[in-house]
Amino acid sequence: MERIGGQGDGVGSLDGRPVYVPATVPGDRLSVRIVSTKGDGLAGEAIELLAAGPDRVEPPCPHFGPCGGCALQQLRDETYAEWKAGLLREALAKRGLRETVLKPLARVAPGSRRRVRFAAGTRGRQVTFGFHQRDSHAVVDIEHCLLLLPALDRLIGPLRSGLEGMLAPGGHAALEATTTEAGIDLLIEQPGNPPDTAMRTRLAALADRLDLARVSWGRPAELPEPIILRRPPAITFGGVAVALPPGAFLQPSREGEALLLAEAQAALEGAERIADLFAGCGSFSLPLSKAAKVHAVEGDKAATDALQAAVKRANIGHRLTVERRDLERAALQPVELKRFDALLFDPPRSGAKAQAEALARGGPPLVVAVSCSPASFARDARILVDGGYRLDWARPVDQFPWSAHLEIVARFSR
Ligand SMILES: C[S@@+](CC[C@H](N)C(=O)[O-])C[C@H]1O[C@@H](n2cnc3c(N)ncnc32)[C@H](O)[C@@H]1O
Incomplete structure (x- = not known):
């Protein structure tokens, strides 16, 4: 095997085509059964490990392999961390943003998922x-x-x-x-x-x-x-308790939420009027509203109802307003964005294309992006950069240890 692919499989080659084999590492020599085609190549299944690559370690979980929850427990930790940070570097390079300053990978330990x-x-x-x-x-x-x-x-x-x-x-x-x-x-x-x-x-x-x-x-x-x-x-977010609707979105761990929030708060320091888009139940809006006026926008009714009720109970309506809105169909437009001096967006995996396009036409001087997909983040970053923003830095955050998922937080300014 030659490298680790974007979904965490080891990648070898057969007649010039990539062969993706789960739970393998670079340097492994294996006999492999080809089971299907996969994307631009083939999917293989390890039959026998003939020689282990230098980065192979014993997976800590006895269920690793059959269980689809984790993809990368067989890889030495340092190599895993380099590979994870590389997911962001590669996604940005594909969009011509190779020169971006990347902060070091921030990590959430296993055993913390809530x-x-x-x-x-x-x-x-x-x-x-x-x-x-x-x-x-x-x-x-x-x-x-x-x-x-x-x-x-x-x-x-x-x-x-x-x-x-x-x-x-x-x-x-x-x-x-x-x-x-x-x-x-x-x-x-x-x-x-x-x-x-x-x-x-x-x-x-x-x-x-x-x-x-x-x-x-x-x-x-x-x-x-x-x-x-x-x-x-x-x-509780920022000292305000929110009654959670069944199945509501939450960052997967308290530690991951705190990491993202700390980066966002530092990046937004000094901002007085902030729009928090894709706000969920207020994990960012509520803490940010201690230092600034915040307008939270979210598409899910149960989430906006929960946040609105929390705002009312805590009597902080003068600092935090809540709007229910579909940001894919009706992104905040430049004329609406004028009243903010900063904006944070944290969209689902598909990203915030429509909102990024509106920001590119005219948005506040400071934008913080939080994302759970390097590919859609890089696409949206390209739109913002083409619209005149500078991508000041991006930080990969490993909220999902041993998986191929990566969270990102980044700051744009103009
Ligand atoms: C990754 S979550 C982030 C939530 C929140 N910022 C947090 O940290 O808990 C994405 C949020 O976007 C919302 N969402 C998804 N599609 C949307 C849309 N088209 N318009 C507005 N909100 C949307 C989801 O309901 C979810 O709350």
Whole structure:
């Protein structure tokens, strides 16, 4: 194998075409079975490791390999960190932004994830519980996950046994668990009918047994319904408690959130009127509103309702206003942007193309971008730079250890 590819697979070559083989490292010599085509090359499966590359280490998790949760536990840590930071460097280079000042990779340690999406399935009458296999809907049964906070890791066994008898043969579900200040908030996502009375009784017993704060149920992509509320789940941002809607977006760890916030606060120092776009439940808006007037814009109704209610309870409406708006269809335009001296945006993986284009036509002197996709970040950065912004620096943040995902925070000015 010659290098690590963008999705974390080792990459070798066959007749000049790249061959992607999961869980391998540069310098490995392997016999490989070609299983399919993949992008510009082929996907392979390791049959036998003939000689290990110099950067190969023993993966710390016994589930590594079959479990699709992690892609890179077999790689020496220093090499992994270099590769991760390189994802941002390469994405920027592809957009002609090779000269960007890159701050060193900031890292969040494993064992700190406060939010997780488990997969549950069935094998005969038995429940399988854990994570999906790579590129598959099959569920890999796991006992522990090294990425999770202990309170979430401890749930794995009890949730698996709790689902016995609740999941019909052939059935499947996703279980999203979030650690909040009131305890665990659990969302069960499943196709089909809502739970009947008997099922609700069983879920209530499960909530009691595991001391869950809340259990909600919903069909995928539909608004979830709270079923059992034992304590209202809340998270505090900048000293203000927000009542969390079921399934609400949260940065995956407190540490990652704090890293991103610290960079954003330093970059925005001195700004007096800030727009926080794609604001979620206010993880940036609320802390930023201590030093500036903030206008939070977000598309999700449950999130804007939660933030608005928190603002009202804390009586800080003079410092923080909230607007619900679809920023893809209706980006803030130059005439609206005039009232801000700084702007922060933190879009979903697809990025903020429409908003970047509007900023390029006329935006505030300072822009901070937070992103979970090097590719869409680099695209949006190119739009801003072509519109007259300077990309002052970008910082890669490893919020998702052992995966190919990377978070970025960056400052633009003009
Ligand atoms: C990566 S999250 C960031 C949330 C928040 N800044 C945080 O740190 O918790 C992206 C947010 O963008 C919102 N969003 C997605 N598409 C949107 C759109 N078209 N218009 C407005 N908001 C959108 C999502 O609901 C989500 O809250």
